[in-house]
Amino acid sequence: xxAEERTTDEVPEWKQREVDELVDLxxxxxxxxxxxxxxIPSKQLQDMRRGLHGQxxxxxxxxxxxxxxxxEVDDGLEDLTQYIExxxxxxxxNDNPFGLFQQLEASKTPAPINAGEVAPNDIVVPEGDxxxxxxxxxxxxxxxxANARIQEGSIQVLEDSVVTEEGEVVSDDVxxxxxxxxxxxxxxxxxxxxxxxxxxxxxxxxxxIDVEEYRADIKSAAASARNLSVNAAYPTEQTAPALIxxxxxxxxxxxxxxxxxxxxxxxxxxxxxxxxxxALAAQIDDEEALPEELQD
Amino acid sequence: xxxxxxxxxxxxxxxxxNEENITGVLEAAxxxxxxxxxKALVAALEDVDIxxxxxxxxxxxxxxxxxSG
Amino acid sequence: xxxxxxxxxxxxxxxxxNEENITGVLEAAxxxxxxxxxKALVAALEDVDIxxxxxxxxxxxxxxxxxSG
Amino acid sequence: xxxxxxxxxxxxxxxxxNEENITGVLEAAxxxxxxxxxKALVAALEDVDIxxxxxxxxxxxxxxxxxSG
Amino acid sequence: xxxxxxxxxxxxxxxxxNEENITGVLEAAxxxxxxxxxKALVAALEDVDIxxxxxxxxxxxxxxxxxSG
Amino acid sequence: xxxxxxxxxxxxxxxxxNEENITGVLEAAxxxxxxxxxKALVAALEDVDIxxxxxxxxxxxxxxxxxSG
Amino acid sequence: xxxxxxxxxxxxxxxxxNEENITGVLEAAxxxxxxxxxKALVAALEDVDIxxxxxxxxxxxxxxxxxSG
Numbered sequence: 197x198x199a200e201e202r203t204t205d206e207v208p209e210w211k212q213r214e215v216d217e218l219v220d221l222x223x224x225x226x227x228x229x230x231x232x233x234x235x236i237p238s239k240q241l242q243d244m245r246r247g248l249h250g251q252x253x254x255x256x257x258x259x260x261x262x263x264x265x266x267x268e269v270d271d272g273l274e275d276l277t278q279y280i281e282x283x284x285x286x287x288x289x290n291d292n293p294f295g296l297f298q299q300l301e302a303s304k305t306p307a308p309i310n311a312g313e314v315a316p317n318d319i320v321v322p323e324g325d326x327x328x329x330x331x332x333x334x335x336x337x338x339x340x341x342a343n344a345r346i347q348e349g350s351i352q353v354l355e356d357s358v359v360t361e362e363g364e365v366v367s368d369d370v371x372x373x374x375x376x377x378x379x380x381x382x383x384x385x386x387x388x389x390x391x392x393x394x395x396x397x398x399x400x401x402x403x404x405i406d407v408e409e410y411r412a413d414i415k416s417a418a419a420s421a422r423n424l425s426v427n428a429a430y431p432t433e434q435t436a437p438a439l440i441x442x443x444x445x446x447x448x449x450x451x452x453x454x455x456x457x458x459x460x461x462x463x464x465x466x467x468x469x470x471x472x473x474x475a476l477a478a479q480i481d482d483e484e485a486l487p488e489e490l491q492d
Numbered sequence: 493x494x495x496x497x498x499x500x501x502x503x504x505x506x507x508x509x510n511e512e513n514i515t516g517v518l519e520a521a522x523x524x525x526x527x528x529x530x531k532a533l534v535a536a537l538e539d540v541d542i543x544x545x546x547x548x549x550x551x552x553x554x555x556x557x558x559x560s561g
Numbered sequence: 562x563x564x565x566x567x568x569x570x571x572x573x574x575x576x577x578x579n580e581e582n583i584t585g586v587l588e589a590a591x592x593x594x595x596x597x598x599x600k601a602l603v604a605a606l607e608d609v610d611i612x613x614x615x616x617x618x619x620x621x622x623x624x625x626x627x628x629s630g
Numbered sequence: 631x632x633x634x635x636x637x638x639x640x641x642x643x644x645x646x647x648n649e650e651n652i653t654g655v656l657e658a659a660x661x662x663x664x665x666x667x668x669k670a671l672v673a674a675l676e677d678v679d680i681x682x683x684x685x686x687x688x689x690x691x692x693x694x695x696x697x698s699g
Numbered sequence: 700x701x702x703x704x705x706x707x708x709x710x711x712x713x714x715x716x717n718e719e720n721i722t723g724v725l726e727a728a729x730x731x732x733x734x735x736x737x738k739a740l741v742a743a744l745e746d747v748d749i750x751x752x753x754x755x756x757x758x759x760x761x762x763x764x765x766x767s768g
Numbered sequence: 769x770x771x772x773x774x775x776x777x778x779x780x781x782x783x784x785x786n787e788e789n790i791t792g793v794l795e796a797a798x799x800x801x802x803x804x805x806x807k808a809l810v811a812a813l814e815d816v817d818i819x820x821x822x823x824x825x826x827x828x829x830x831x832x833x834x835x836s837g
Numbered sequence: 838x839x840x841x842x843x844x845x846x847x848x849x850x851x852x853x854x855n856e857e858n859i860t861g862v863l864e865a866a867x868x869x870x871x872x873x874x875x876k877a878l879v880a881a882l883e884d885v886d887i888x889x890x891x892x893x894x895x896x897x898x899x900x901x902x903x904x905s906g
Binding site for chain 4: 595596597598600601602604
């Protein structure tokens with residue numbers, strides 16, 4: 197560490213120490229991310245820190261110090277300073293950034309939403325029995341746009357009802373109803389704003405991997421290669437049987453179409469003739485003209 | 493089914509599909525021909541598109557023999 | 562297919578499936594018979610159990626409409 | 631099926647589909663060639679559009695459970 | 700496909716499936732043979748049970764020629 | 769798809785499926801490689817059984833939509 | 838299949854599908870390249886519309902495990 201040389205007088209020693217610690221942390225890990233921690237209660241934050249233990253380290257500090265540390269490490273990490281705004285923290289891991297993203301997503305927990313907050317997604321009051329006795333609450337539900345009715349002695353919601361759309365501000369009425377029903381529409385957790393990993397800066401949308409899609413791509417790629425190999429008649433170990441089969445099918449198709457008198461085709465030619473004669477007989481609606489075996 | 497086969501042969505040879513020709517083919521094959529059936533067949537086929545009927549049969553492959561010999 | 566049809570008529574009439582008979586049926590239908598095809602057909606059918614082949618065809622699901630070309 | 635394969639090779643090479651060529655291909659493969667089958671093949675293929683027949687094979691993807699005996 | 704056809708003829712005639720024989724068949728058909736393709740084919744077929752592949756193809760329904768000949 | 773093809777080549781050659789190797793294959797093919805895509809591919813394939821996916825593709829006759837000519 | 842994958846990468850990157858490029862891609866993947874297979878591939882693809890060939894489903898013959906007796 198170069199702490200001894202860096203005795204800049206304007207920086208209090210404790211700050212420099214904290215920056216040095218941050219720098220150590222950053223330098224010791226392959227991937228560093230900036231996470232938004234706005235609105236996460238400290239208890240939950242501690243749980244999350246514990247949950248990440250061993251896989252990723254979460255560090256909070258003053259934003260100015262975070263920026264200073266990122267700049268001090270340089271090496272590309274300074275690109276992350278654009279995300280240092282509001283209540284944020286740094287996560288550092290040796291896992292790849294995709295794994296980090298998955299971990300953080302998995303650690304998110306539902307939380308109630310307050311009046312005045314912006315809905316992060318469509319807020320839905322689900323269809324079903326609310327379990328609440330008949331009373332004014334049915335009116336409250338109706339007021340916020342839920343299709344509710346008293347039925348069989350309790351208040352029931354007849355269909356999934358969107359009460360606040362994504363991006364809209366949650367009203368007092370909605371917040372009250374949600375709280376009464378125990379609906380927690382928010383997902384609270386560490387929100388990755390960006391990750392820097394081994395020279396590449398990733399945004400969250402780049403980090404969300406759909407493994408199924410990759411699996412499908414592999415299949416599709418394999419099928420394409422197979423098709424090309426067979427259709428271009430470029431034999432490989434895997435496609436040689438398919439090529440033989442194709443050649444055989446072509447010969448058979450030609451042989452049948454031309455009615456080539458070959459022992460290999462005799463069975464099929466007889467079958468074909470029989471199918472044809474039956475097809476023609478099926479068009480004949482005069483009983484008397486039909487062969488005995490086809491008459492009723 | 494021999495009567496219908498006779499019609500199919502005539503259809504391919506391009507000869508007219510009439511009683512005389514059908515009877516001729518069948519007799520050449522040693523069939524003891526019933527005149528009324530020939531008549532009925534000729535009448536019945538008058539309104540049938542033989543090509544089409546045959547093509548449809550060909551389109552349905554002689555499906556998968558269960559036990560090839 | 563006319564050669565095959567001719568063979569099948571003979572099969573139904575019970576006449577022997579030989580070159581002479583096939584040729585006779587085809588000629589009666591006005592077909593310009595190729596001796597080689599008749600020979601080849603007789604040879605090809607030698608080991609075929611026609612009844613069985615026909616049954617298999619009958620067992621096959623009837624007919625998908627032809628997307629004729 | 632070797633006769634038909636021979637025809638298919640000639641079709642791809644662009645050589646004429648005649649008896650001599652088919653016989654040549656088969657003999658090169660060590661086949662004991664029967665003249666009548668060659669003749670029959672040439673006659674059978676005379677009016678057939680080989681390209682089309684081959685393409686139709688491709689259209690019907692082979693797939694059936696085999697219970698070969 | 701001519702290379703594959705050639706291999707199948709050899710398979711039927713019982714001759715060895717080697718480069719020389721495949722080349723011979725193709726040349727007899729007037730094909731301008733590419734040595735590398737012959738090599739690639741022989742290599743690909745080395746571990747393939749041709750009989751089995753052929754049987755599987757045969758078990759599949761005959762591919763439906765739609766258009767009449 | 770070129771990234772996936774690169775992974776499949778490595779899978780067959782037995783080389784490790786890592787960023788360096790994928791990048792190397794793609795660059796050899798003149799692809800302007802995006803590092804983030806390579807990283808994502810490597811991460812995603814950690815959870816994919818490539819052999820299995822390839823076998824499934826072979827068993828099901830190609831998912832690829834047929835644009836027949 | 839690695840040779841085919843290599844061709845597909847080149848097809849996507851827009852680089853020329855020649856022996857040098859295919860060899861380069863394969864070598865980058867640690868494949869012990871066989872010249873004849875590369876040559877054969879280039880020759881096979883010469884007259885092929887790759888886009889079309891890729892899309893056209895090849896029949897899966899292996900689909901039916903034959904319970905051959």
